[in-house]
Each structure stands twice: as C-alpha cells, then as structure tokens.
Amino acid sequence: MNPLKMYIVFLTMACVGLFIPRQINGEVFTALADMEELLETEAYLIGNLEAYIATQEQKLKFLKRRAIDYQKEHNEAESDVSAYLSNPINAYLLTKRLTSDWKSIESVMAYDVGSEYLGNITVYRQFLKFPSDEDLNGAAVALMRLQDTYNLDTSSIAKGELNGVQYSTEMTANDCFEMGRQSYLNKDYYHTALWMREAMDRLTSDTNHTTSTSKADILEYLAFSVYKQGNVVSALRMTNQLLELLPDHERAMGNKVFYEKHLKEEEVIKADKKLKGDDGSDELEAENFYLKPYSNPHIYSTPERRLYEQLCRNEIRLSLAELSKLKCKYVTNNSHFLKIAPLKLEEAHLKPYIVIYHDVMHDEEIEFVKQVARPRFKRATVQNHKTGELEVAHYRISKSAWLKDEEHKYVADISQRVEDMTGLTTETAEELQVVNYGIGGHYEPHFDFARREETNAFTSLGTGNRIATVLFYMSDVEQGGATVFPLLNLSLWPKKGTAAFWYNLHASGEGDYLTRHAACPVLMGQKWVSNKWLHERNQEFLRPCELLPDHAEM
Ligand SMILES: *[C@@H]1O[C@H](CO)[C@@H](O)[C@H](O)[C@H]1NC(C)=O
Numbered sequence: 001m002n003p004l005k006m007y008i009v010f011l012t013m014a015c016v017g018l019f020i021p022r023q024i025n026g027e028v029f030t031a032l033a034d035m036e037e038l039l040e041t042e043a044y045l046i047g048n049l050e051a052y053i054a055t056q057e058q059k060l061k062f063l064k065r066r067a068i069d070y071q072k073e074h075n076e077a078e079s080d081v082s083a084y085l086s087n088p089i090n091a092y093l094l095t096k097r098l099t100s101d102w103k104s105i106e107s108v109m110a111y112d113v114g115s116e117y118l119g120n121i122t123v124y125r126q127f128l129k130f131p132s133d134e135d136l137n138g139a140a141v142a143l144m145r146l147q148d149t150y151n152l153d154t155s156s157i158a159k160g161e162l163n164g165v166q167y168s169t170e171m172t173a174n175d176c177f178e179m180g181r182q183s184y185l186n187k188d189y190y191h192t193a194l195w196m197r198e199a200m201d202r203l204t205s206d207t208n209h210t211t212s213t214s215k216a217d218i219l220e221y222l223a224f225s226v227y228k229q230g231n232v233v234s235a236l237r238m239t240n241q242l243l244e245l246l247p248d249h250e251r252a253m254g255n256k257v258f259y260e261k262h263l264k265e266e267e268v269i270k271a272d273k274k275l276k277g278d279d280g281s282d283e284l285e286a287e288n289f290y291l292k293p294y295s296n297p298h299i300y301s302t303p304e305r306r307l308y309e310q311l312c313r314n315e316i317r318l319s320l321a322e323l324s325k326l327k328c329k330y331v332t333n334n335s336h337f338l339k340i341a342p343l344k345l346e347e348a349h350l351k352p353y354i355v356i357y358h359d360v361m362h363d364e365e366i367e368f369v370k371q372v373a374r375p376r377f378k379r380a381t382v383q384n385h386k387t388g389e390l391e392v393a394h395y396r397i398s399k400s401a402w403l404k405d406e407e408h409k410y411v412a413d414i415s416q417r418v419e420d421m422t423g424l425t426t427e428t429a430e431e432l433q434v435v436n437y438g439i440g441g442h443y444e445p446h447f448d449f450a451r452r453e454e455t456n457a458f459t460s461l462g463t464g465n466r467i468a469t470v471l472f473y474m475s476d477v478e479q480g481g482a483t484v485f486p487l488l489n490l491s492l493w494p495k496k497g498t499a500a501f502w503y504n505l506h507a508s509g510e511g512d513y514l515t516r517h518a519a520c521p522v523l524m525g526q527k528w529v530s531n532k533w534l535h536e537r538n539q540e541f542l543r544p545c546e547l548l549p550d551h552a553e554m
C-alpha cells in the first residue's frame, strides 16, 4: 500500500464533498483491509458520476439540436424578413416556437439531472464505508509523520518519491494545499508552511490550470503560518502579494494593518533600546527573530526521539567492536523436537541479550494467523498505568487481535515453539497478540514490562510482570517498520518468519530499562507481527531468581 495513493483516495472523496461527519474514530487508515473497502466505495462513486455525465450529455445534446434547428430557421427569416413573415405558416411557426416550444426548452433547462444522482450517493452512504474528516486528517498526519521520521523533503513526496524510490502517484497543487490545510487545522504551522509552499510551486508549474486551488488561497494560509512562526516580514510581503491579486480581500486588508502595526511596535522597542545605549546584541536577536528559519517544533524534541528517528532511518548501527562479538549458531537445547530441527539463532545484542531466531514461523501458519485475526481487529490499546484500564493512544497506531492456544493447533504450536526458543513456560503467558501496522502505523518508545510506579498493570492477570518478549515478524516490510532500541543503538529489520526474543526483567526481577524499544512507522508496505509476552509466574525453576540484577545470557 502506498501512503500517497491512500491520502489521495481520501482527498478525492473530500473534494467531491462526500464526507459525512461520523463519530471520531480516525482509524480507517491503520489497516489495509479498510482501505480496500474505500476503493469499493470509490468504484460506486465513479460509476455514478459517469452515469450522471452521460445523462447530462444527453440533455445538452437535445438542447444543442434544438438550438441548431432554431438558428437555421431564424437565419432564413433574417435573410428576407418580409418574405418570411408574409408566409402564414411561418408566422404560425414563429409564434409556436416562442410559446409552447420555448416552454419545453425551459423545462428541459430547468430539469435537474444532478438531484437523482446525488440521491444515489445518499443511498451509498447507508451501505458503503466513507472516510470522515478525521480520517483525512489522520491520513495527512500519518504522511507528515513519515516525512519527519524519514527526513523526506516535501517536493520529493509531492513527486511521488519515497526515500529515493519513485512510486507512481504525483500530487497536484490541490493535494498539497489540502495537506497544508489539514496541518493548519491541527495548528501545526511548520507543516502548513512546507506544504503551502509546495502547493505554490506546483501551481506555478501547472500551466494547464488543472486545479481548483488559487494562488490567493495559498498565500493566505502561507502568510498566516509564517506569521505564527515568527516571520512577520514575510507574512506582510505575502499579504501584499495577495492584495495585488485580490485588492478587495477583507481579511487580507485587516491582516496587513495588523502585521504593519506589529512591525512598527518592534521598531519602537528597538529604537528605545538604542536610546538607552544598548550594545546592539538584542537588536541582533530581534533581527534573527524575523529571519528565524522554519523549524519543526516536533522534530528532535528529546534526545531519545532523535535517536529513535536516526535508528528508524538506519543511520546509526552497532559499533564494529560490538558487532564482532555477536555470533550465529544452531541451538538444540535438550528438546527432542529441536534435535531434529535445530533453531537458527542470531545474536543481535549481548547486554541485554537479544536474539533473532530464523525460520520459526512458516508461511502456512502466518496465513492462518492473519486470516483468523483480521475479522477481530481492533485499534490497539495501551494500558493506563494509573487506572489499569485499556485505552487507545496516539502514540500506538495499529490494529490488533488476540488468539488463544485452544483455538487451533497452529496457535498451540507457536506457543510450544516459544517454549523451545526461550526455555520458559507459556503457561502464564498472555495470548498471542497479532498486530497489523498500516501506513504510518507505529508504536513510540516504551517498555514491555510494568515499572514499579505502574502498580495497576497486570495485577488482574495475577501472573507477575512480563519477564520476556517474543516478537514474530509475519511479513517483510518494503520500507520502514524497524523495531528499534534507542538506548542500544540497535535496529531489528522485519523479515517474514523470524522472531526476536529478549528478557524484559533482570534475573532479580528488576525491569531492564535498556530494553526500551519502539516500532518505527511503516513507510511503504505493511507490517504484520505477533507477540508472545511471557510472565514471571511458574518460571521459578526455569529461570531462577537471583539477588543481583544480572543480565541473562543463555
Ligand atoms: C442512480 O440514479 C439513477 C437515476 O435515478 C438510476 O437510474 C440508477 O440506477 C442509480 N444507480 C444506482 C447504482 O443506484
């Protein structure tokens, strides 16, 4: 699935004016299955539009034929008025044309072909899935999240290029304008300015004027967003440009006065300072204030965020010294099953110990798990550590479902394999959680274990804390979607059929804070994973407690 295409599907529907306000869900865009339904909706709409055009054309064809007939008759009359009108038949026909004939023409002209087809759309709304305004906003935000995380420049995205790979869809000036408008609605003036500039560039190069967006519209948003970013000089310049195009634009006139007043006040302050014998350093600051580059307030807001994004982009890796200590090996580990089919283990990190097992879920199992999970998908939730309640959160966008061992042999087989891989029991484990990350789906840095202050977490389960995590990758991801550990400089790239395993707790039962990890947003394609979270209870003899918080190594 291509994020640009998805956004444009939403946008097309928005432009046709088909959005209906629904409950705020903002989750349509998280899964591919939902997007498929939207394509079906679009097929209906296109069919309806074509039928409308055909009917409208029939109507125009009829009127055109009449016009030609009348014109012909009229020309004849004009060529010799008295001869024409002295013919009693002609006199009758002219009178008829201007009475009953014109009445029928008028009624055809007045006949509103559109209302029937608009009625069709009302019907569609009852049985087809339509995205809401929130969905459009969500799709735009998802695209901007990808832009920030993967450092993509606006014009490349608009050209349909993601991370150097050319995908087919190109965005129009109006597509970009809408990206800007959505950012504006979210009060995100940084992205408003980026996308409005792009819209302006596209409009200037679009010599065919195929778009409904006007230069004045763009200038208005652009001026306000650069003002909000502190650049009053540019805001004023753009407003003046806007007034050149539309001298009567009332809001622009008001804004012009406002910006000028703002600038004058700044000048007074500056002059005041000079009088007081300032050394001019503040002046420099004020100058910078106006020339402040457009900075993204969201990006790099914390050192962790910076690391997280760099890891998602594969810009940071383990040092060679660390890499050289890692091994690959076959493990049999006293299991009868494994003696026949040993597991392929690849060490990903030593302290804490994180391993990748290769070929631990085969395609048939993967297809089965996806198929069973799909109809049960819900927007993934996180536990509120204060109340212990599950709730949706903007920092975890994905769909998930839970599968029980008893449901099918395959699910039980997977649990058995988890035991073989970890040497732990799955008796106290949670059910298999299946997760689908669509475009922009992600999970920001988090711990899998409950921290001390999270007193309500897992208490209802009565199985202790999450001692370990097994994360199965059930798809390859075309671009993005890594699992990253910001404190370790480690990125794990999804590969279908592999699984990652690590302990969340030290042998002493203390949480291992270095296991903090995140799921990077999916840039292209989609990501399927499943989790098996193992709990402390009943592991006493399998992983004996120790007093020191020893890192587990196997
Ligand atoms: C749409 O409306 C037209 C005119 O009323 C009707 O002929 C047509 O069957 C409708 N199409 C659908 C798919 O409902």
Ligand SMILES: *[C@@H]1O[C@H](CO)[C@@H](O)[C@H](O)[C@H]1NC(C)=O
Binding pocket: 206, 207, 208
């Ligand atoms: C503009 O229109 C012409 C003729 O209709 C077409 O050949 C050309 O490709 C169009 N250019 C763009 C940028 O769409």
Ligand SMILES: *[C@@H]1O[C@H](CO)[C@@H](O)[C@H](O)[C@H]1NC(C)=O
Binding pocket: 331, 333, 420, 421, 422, 423, 424, 542, 554
């Ligand atoms: C092997 O089995 C032992 C004991 O059953 C367990 O402690 C260890 O973690 C297992 N290791 C692997 C790699 O499965």
Ligand SMILES: *[C@@H]1O[C@H](CO)[C@@H](O)[C@H](O)[C@H]1NC(C)=O
Binding pocket: 316, 487, 488, 489
């Ligand atoms: C991770 O990489 C950054 C940048 O290369 C480096 O400054 C930092 O020390 C590394 N951290 C670890 C834990 O290796």
